[in-house]
Amino acid sequence: MGPLELSVALDAREVEAIRRSRPFRYLVRPAVHRVRGGLRAVRNATNGRNGHAPLPAKPLVNGDAPASPEARKIIDQIATHSWYHTIELPHGVVTPGRVDHRNQLHYYGLPEDMTGMRVLDVATYDGFWAFEFERRGAEVVAIDLASTADVDKSRNWNDAYDTMSTPTPLGQGFKICHELLGSRVTKEICSVYDVRPERLGRFDLVFTSDLLIHLRDPLAAMEAIWTVTDKVAIFGDVFHPDLEGLKSDSALVEFCHSGASDMWWRPTTACYRAWLRLARFSRIEEVSRFVLQADFRGEVPKVVFHASP
Numbered sequence: 001m002g003p004l005e006l007s008v009a010l011d012a013r014e015v016e017a018i019r020r021s022r023p024f025r026y027l028v029r030p031a032v033h034r035v036r037g038g039l040r041a042v043r044n045a046t047n048g049r050n051g052h053a054p055l056p057a058k059p060l061v062n063g064d065a066p067a068s069p070e071a072r073k074i075i076d077q078i079a080t081h082s083w084y085h086t087i088e089l090p091h092g093v094v095t096p097g098r099v100d101h102r103n104q105l106h107y108y109g110l111p112e113d114m115t116g117m118r119v120l121d122v123a124t125y126d127g128f129w130a131f132e133f134e135r136r137g138a139e140v141v142a143i144d145l146a147s148t149a150d151v152d153k154s155r156n157w158n159d160a161y162d163t164m165s166t167p168t169p170l171g172q173g174f175k176i177c178h179e180l181l182g183s184r185v186t187k188e189i190c191s192v193y194d195v196r197p198e199r200l201g202r203f204d205l206v207f208t209s210d211l212l213i214h215l216r217d218p219l220a221a222m223e224a225i226w227t228v229t230d231k232v233a234i235f236g237d238v239f240h241p242d243l244e245g246l247k248s249d250s251a252l253v254e255f256c257h258s259g260a261s262d263m264w265w266r267p268t269t270a271c272y273r274a275w276l277r278l279a280r281f282s283r284i285e286e287v288s289r290f291v292l293q294a295d296f297r298g299e300v301p302k303v304v305f306h307a308s309p
């Protein structure tokens with residue numbers, strides 16, 4: 001049977017609703033990425049032999065060199081996963097992640113040398129940040145949920161979620177990278193809401209990026225993080241530039257959960273400050289604003305705060 005093509009006229013709101021739906025995000029888009037990733041792998045592995053140049057956007061292998069046999073083995077190993085993070089692996093292989101933090105590290109004000117620091121990476125996903133902190137010398141604990149089934153959702157929409165998409169286990173990408181990098185990062189299945197010193201110990205630095213907007217209760221997450229932070233907590237998350245200008249001192253936030261999306265809030269920077277103060281962080285410093293380098297439709301403006309208990 002050949003390919004089936006359908007053309008349907010949709011208005012912008014309908015397109016947006018589909019784009020935000022879980023079947024699209026968790027089934028259609030990952031499938032497209034897998035196909036694209038597979039094509040890139042094929043093109044890179046055969047670079048120079050069939051006239052195809054490597055794709056400039058996200059090569060699976062760094063530089064122009066044809067993939068070595070070792071690199072090809074890793075490319076096969078990573079091909080089964082739908083990557084969120086772009087992570088550099090041995091033999092020049094790079095995961096075809098949708099989010100590439102590599103050129104934006106300077107926005108977070110991280111210590112260059114983290115030797116001797118105990119660091120918690122909250123919501124690690126494929127583990128980009130945890131492996132970066134380890135590379136800088138830290139002892140790292142990384143936490144995340146066990147499955148997409150565990151993300152915060154509206155209780156009365158549970159059924160809709162369950163029928164719309166099959167829950168996907170989280171942590172596959174982390175496991176692959178952990179092994180390939182020979183990492184010693186400790187991974188725990190733990191919701192940010194359950195972060196407590198009795199469970200995880202205390203940390204010099206607690207890092208949270210692109211999590212708060214996905215939570216029903218971002219304040220509870222900050223309160224939990226406060227309990228384990230010894231020196232500094234770094235929060236980098238999405239903010240709402242359009243609301244910023246309205247009333248600069250007011251803690252405005254857009255509530256944007258539509259029942260079946262995964263985004264609850266788009267806060268202003270003043271709102272993040274208010275939440276952080278309420279969570280009992282005392283010194284709160286904004287260190288940067290920038291647009292996340294990611295393969296998403298639409299820009300993702302981020303703000304980074306350093307907060308001390």
Ligand SMILES: C[S@@+](CC[C@H](N)C(=O)[O-])C[C@H]1O[C@@H](n2cnc3c(N)ncnc32)[C@H](O)[C@@H]1O
Nearest residue numbers: 123124125144145151190191192193209210211
């Ligand atoms: C958008 S990704 C961000 C990944 C990474 N922190 C980064 O900055 O690239 C959101 C992550 O939050 C995790 N997450 C969602 N709810 C969580 C919760 N209650 N506790 C811990 N992690 C959670 C998801 O599983 C996913 O790994």
